[in-house]
Amino acid sequence: MQWETVIGLEIHVQLATKTKIFSGASTAFGAEPNTQACAVDLGLPGILPVVNEEAINMAIKFGLGIDAEINKVNVFERKNYFYPDLPKGYQTTQLEKPIVGAGHVDITLADGSTKSIRIHHAHLEEDAGKSLHEDFHGMSGIDLNRAGTPLIEIVTEPDIRSSEEAVAFAKKLHSIVTTLGICDGEMSQGSMRFDVNVSVRPKGQEELGTRTETKNLNSFKFMEAAIHKEVERQIDVLEDGGKITQETRLYNGDTGEARSMRSKEEANDYRYFPCPDLLPVVIDDSRLEKLKADMPEMPDAKKARFIANFGLNDYDAEILSGDQATAHYFEASVAVSQDAKLSANWVMGELSRSLNQSSIGISASPVTAEMLGGLIQRIKDNTISGKIAKEVFEALWNGEGTSADDVIEKKGLKQVTDTGAIETMIDEVLAANAQQVDNYRAAPEDKRGKMIGFFVGKCMQASKGKANPGMVNQILKQKLDG
Amino acid sequence: MAIDASEVQKVAHLARLSISDDAVDATTTTISSILELVDQMQAVDTQNVEPLANPLDATQRLRADVVSEDNQREKLQSCAPAVEDGLFLVPRVIE
Known part of the structure; x- marks a missing residue:
C-alpha cells in the first residue's frame, strides 16, 4: 500500500531578551547552576510576576514576520502539572488568547516550487528548568537558571508531508527568527527545539491517522532522522495489522534510538485557567506601528531583491538570503567587488568550504567581506588568475596579509600580461x-x-x-x- | 451538575492533595453543591458579554528588559532540604 506522511510541528523558540519573561533575572547562557534564578523563578510564596516588555515586542515581531494577526488583547493562563523543574506547579502560558494568530511560512521545495505551511498560532510562555539525572546519591539535581526564560511556541497546521519539508520549514523558521533578531538561533544551546507530530494514512484517504509526538529535538539532523524512523515504525505496525497508540516518544540523537515515554493520558489534564496574577496584555496601535516601522527585510523579500538587483539565480539567492550573517557578508563583499555573481560564487564556494572545515561562523571569518571583495576586483582586472586567486584567498585565511593587494605584492603573484x-x-x-x-x-x-x-x-x-x-x-x- | 467520588479522587491526585477515604464523601457533596451554584449561573444569558480573564478593570503593566536580580543562590538555597554543586536535589525523576 502507498502511505502518506502527515506532519505538524510545535517549535519552542527562546527569545533573545536579557531577562526572564516574568522576572528581572538574567537569561545569559552558561552561568553556574541556580545563580540566575530569583524568587519569582523559584516560585516562592508571595511573588508577583511582571511581564517583560521586550518579550511582548519580540512575539509581535514574529507575528508580523509571518503575516499573522496580532491579538491586541492576549491572556496568560496557568497550565497545571507537577515536575521538579517547574517549582510553581504550573507553567504560565497562553491558550485561549495567544498573542499571535494564524499566519504562514513559505518554503522552497527541492524541485524549486514554493509551498505555504500554515501557522495555527504562536503563544508566549515560560521555559522550565533543567533536571540533571546523573546520580546524586539516588537523587536528581535541578538547575532553575532556564526557568522563566521567555519562549514563543509556534504551532503549525498538519501541512507538512515529508521529513525534507519539515527540515526546509525548520530552516526557514530559523532564518526568520534570526533575521528578526528575536532568537540567537543557537540550536546546540537549545534556543530552538522541535516537537514533531507524525501520522501516516493510506494515500488518498481524507481522515488523519493516529499521531505520535516526538519531543525536544534540537537539531535539523535529529529531526529528520526521528521522523524517518517514526514513519517507518508506524507503517510497519499498520502493515502488520496493528494499531498506532497516541503517545509521546523520545528520540536519542546520539544513539538513533526512539522509545515510548510514559503514557500521558492523565498528565494531559492540565486544568488551564487564566492566571490571576497577570492582567490581560493590551497591545496599543502605537506599539504596533512602531514595531512595524522597525521591521527588517525578511528572507523572502531579500531573496527577491537579490534576484532582481544582482541577477542571481533562485538557488544562489535562496542560500545567500537564508541567514542574516551570510546575506550581510555577501552584500558587503559585492559593495567592494562590484560583481554579484563572482561574490556569490566565492561566498558559497571557497569561503563556505573553509568555514565548514574550520567549523566557524561567517561573521568570524578571518577573510572579511572587504578582503574578499578586493580579491575579486583583482580577478576582474586581470591582476591575478582564478587559480592564483585561490592561493591569495588561502593566504588571507591564514592571516598572511591584510588585503588581496598586500598578499599579491608580498608573494609576487601579479599576473604576467606582457x-x-x-x-x-x-x-x-x-x-x-x-x-x-x-x-x-x-x-x-x-x-x-x-x-x-x-x-x-x-x-x-x-x-x-x-x-x-x-x-x-x-x-x-x-x-x-x- | 454532580461530581462523583472517583472524580474527586482523580482531581485530588492531579492537585497532589491527600483526601482520606472517610473525607471523600463529604468533599464530593461540598464540591457538588458548588457546581450546582455554577449550574444556576449558567442560566444567565451571556450572549453579548466578553469573557472575563481578570475581575480588575485594568491592563498588564510591562517591565523594561533590564537585569534587576543578582545572584542570591546562597540565601535562596538556605531553606532547601538538599543541595549539591549549586543544584537543588529532589527525589529521582526519570522519564
Whole structure:
C-alpha cells in the first residue's frame, strides 16, 4: 500500500531578551547552576510576576514576520502539572488568547516550487528548568537558571508531508527568527527545539491517522532522522495489522534510538485557567506601528531583491538570503567587488568550504567581506588568475596579509600580461615539446581544442600560474595553427 | 451538575492533595453543591458579554528588559532540604 506522511510541528523558540519573561533575572547562557534564578523563578510564596516588555515586542515581531494577526488583547493562563523543574506547579502560558494568530511560512521545495505551511498560532510562555539525572546519591539535581526564560511556541497546521519539508520549514523558521533578531538561533544551546507530530494514512484517504509526538529535538539532523524512523515504525505496525497508540516518544540523537515515554493520558489534564496574577496584555496601535516601522527585510523579500538587483539565480539567492550573517557578508563583499555573481560564487564556494572545515561562523571569518571583495576586483582586472586567486584567498585565511593587494605584492603573484614575455615562454614550451606540436598539427580541427589544453598546462606551469590564461590561450593558438 | 467520588479522587491526585477515604464523601457533596451554584449561573444569558480573564478593570503593566536580580543562590538555597554543586536535589525523576 502507498502511505502518506502527515506532519505538524510545535517549535519552542527562546527569545533573545536579557531577562526572564516574568522576572528581572538574567537569561545569559552558561552561568553556574541556580545563580540566575530569583524568587519569582523559584516560585516562592508571595511573588508577583511582571511581564517583560521586550518579550511582548519580540512575539509581535514574529507575528508580523509571518503575516499573522496580532491579538491586541492576549491572556496568560496557568497550565497545571507537577515536575521538579517547574517549582510553581504550573507553567504560565497562553491558550485561549495567544498573542499571535494564524499566519504562514513559505518554503522552497527541492524541485524549486514554493509551498505555504500554515501557522495555527504562536503563544508566549515560560521555559522550565533543567533536571540533571546523573546520580546524586539516588537523587536528581535541578538547575532553575532556564526557568522563566521567555519562549514563543509556534504551532503549525498538519501541512507538512515529508521529513525534507519539515527540515526546509525548520530552516526557514530559523532564518526568520534570526533575521528578526528575536532568537540567537543557537540550536546546540537549545534556543530552538522541535516537537514533531507524525501520522501516516493510506494515500488518498481524507481522515488523519493516529499521531505520535516526538519531543525536544534540537537539531535539523535529529529531526529528520526521528521522523524517518517514526514513519517507518508506524507503517510497519499498520502493515502488520496493528494499531498506532497516541503517545509521546523520545528520540536519542546520539544513539538513533526512539522509545515510548510514559503514557500521558492523565498528565494531559492540565486544568488551564487564566492566571490571576497577570492582567490581560493590551497591545496599543502605537506599539504596533512602531514595531512595524522597525521591521527588517525578511528572507523572502531579500531573496527577491537579490534576484532582481544582482541577477542571481533562485538557488544562489535562496542560500545567500537564508541567514542574516551570510546575506550581510555577501552584500558587503559585492559593495567592494562590484560583481554579484563572482561574490556569490566565492561566498558559497571557497569561503563556505573553509568555514565548514574550520567549523566557524561567517561573521568570524578571518577573510572579511572587504578582503574578499578586493580579491575579486583583482580577478576582474586581470591582476591575478582564478587559480592564483585561490592561493591569495588561502593566504588571507591564514592571516598572511591584510588585503588581496598586500598578499599579491608580498608573494609576487601579479599576473604576467606582457605579450613579449608570454611569447618567449610559449616558444620555449613548444620547442621542448616538439613531438606534441607535430601531433597537434596532424590532428583534425575538432580534436585540437582538447589537445591545446596540454600546452596551456605546460605554459601555466612554466609561469608558476602567473601568466594570464586568456593571453596564453590566444597566443598559443596563433603559434600552433600558424 | 454532580461530581462523583472517583472524580474527586482523580482531581485530588492531579492537585497532589491527600483526601482520606472517610473525607471523600463529604468533599464530593461540598464540591457538588458548588457546581450546582455554577449550574444556576449558567442560566444567565451571556450572549453579548466578553469573557472575563481578570475581575480588575485594568491592563498588564510591562517591565523594561533590564537585569534587576543578582545572584542570591546562597540565601535562596538556605531553606532547601538538599543541595549539591549549586543544584537543588529532589527525589529521582526519570522519564
